[in-house]
Each structure stands twice: as structure tokens, then as C-alpha cells.
Amino acid sequence: MITLTDFLLVGALLFCTGMYMIVSKRNSIQVLIGIELMLNAAILNLVAFGKYDKLNNGGQVFALFAIVLAAATTAVALAIILNVYRRYKTIDPDEIKNLRD
């Protein structure tokens, strides 16, 4: 039988990998992938705990909500990245230091 702690440990590993990507990457798209990894780690925890709630399905339903929210986030973030690329000709987060004027 798979215990709850196993799932939590896998989630922790994925979360830290995502955090490393967010802090170290010099490309906005890879930063976005890091954010997705962290979201997935959170969803894994929701699903793992949701196993013990058969009547209300709290964990699984909110995992579904989190997946949908991640989709909305990605769409808006990619639109922003495209706009930034159009204006600065780069998507390196370190290079983007100026406001509009």
C-alpha cells in the first residue's frame, strides 16, 4: 500500500525542482515551466489527501479547479511574454528593467 508520506515526499521534490527553475532560469518560458511544476506538486498533494474523503471529494474537486486555474494563468502569462518580447526583443527576466517610458 502506498502511504501518504510517499506522495508528500514526491510532491516536495517536484516543488523544489520548480523553485530552482524559477530562481535560476534566464528565460521566461522556463520560469513558467517551473511555476507549472510547483502547481503540479500542489495538485499531487490535494489528490493524495483527497483519497480519504469519499463523500465530499474535496481534494479531487479542488485539484480540478487548480488545473483549470493553471490553464488560465498560463494563457495570460504567455500573452504577457509575447508582448514583452515584442517590446524588448528578449524574454530574459534580468534584462527587462524599464517601464514604458
Place this chain on the structure above:
Amino acid sequence: MSLVRLLFYVMSFIAVSSALYAALSKNLVRSIFIFFVTLFALAGLYVLALADFVAVTQVVIYVGGILVLILFAFMLSGRETLNVIQQQKGKFINMAKVPAVILAVLFLAVIVNIILKADADNLPWIKQSIAQKNEIVPTTLMTENIGINLMTTYLLPFEAISVLLLMALVGAAHLSRKEGRA
């Protein structure tokens, strides 16, 4: 060792190792495509946690939607994207990455410590749930129950999220249109 446990180890190994590869790879395209593998392995882990509906949603929305969107953004942003990566080639250990590694490793140490101390399998409400047979077992069919709950208990968050999706759709379309025309 039971087959389920073996599958769990295989799936989590694939998920973690492909995530690490995506994090350490210097090639953006490779990093995006290996992220596919991570998402599929995570869908497998959801199945092992007896959440088959969430696993299918993960495959449909993440693999089918989000990754195609990321690939589109990558292709639209052009050659400059790759130049960034070529600059940081060279040294095997990049000094600029050391703080990020330290941060991630320390955070992992803290969080693993907390997980081991929390001892999630012996929490009171989980013991109670097992005692009251409120635990999902592999033979139960959950999809029908999820549908009923989505339309009764969780109707308000469901509607709120639908409005939010519409807003995100309109916002993304507004942000990504061509400049000039007001």
C-alpha cells in the same frame, strides 16, 4: 513488494528525474518536451492515488492545452529566445546558479523534515476516515460522485471559476493583439 508499490516507485522516479532534466537542460525545446513526460508520469501518480478523473483532466488540459500553448509562444518569440541560452554555455558549474541550488536544497531539507515530523498517515482525521470507511478503495467509481458534488456542494466555486476563465480568455486575447489599433 506489491505491484502497486512498484508502479508508484517507477512513476515517481520518472516524474522526478524528468523534472530534474527539464530544470538542468540548457536547451529550451528539450526542456519543454521533457516536461510532457513529467506531466504524463504525474497523471500516472494521480491514478495510483485513485483519482482517475483528475488524471484524465490532467492529460487533456495540461498535455493537450498548456504545453501546446507553451510551444506556440516559443515559436512566436523567435530566435532571440535561443540566444539567451547559448550565452550561458561553457562552464560546467555556473557560479550564478549556486544561490538557487542552495535555496532549493535548503527548502527541500526543511520541507522533508516537516513531512517526516507531521507523520501524515497517523493524523486523527485520516484514522477516523479509515475507521468510518470514508476512504476511496480501488473498486469504487468516483466520477459520478464528483459530478454530483460539482453541481451541488461546489456549485459556487464552479461558477466563480467559469467567470474567471472567461476573464482570462478575454484578457489573453486583448494582451496578444497587435499594437496600434486602439
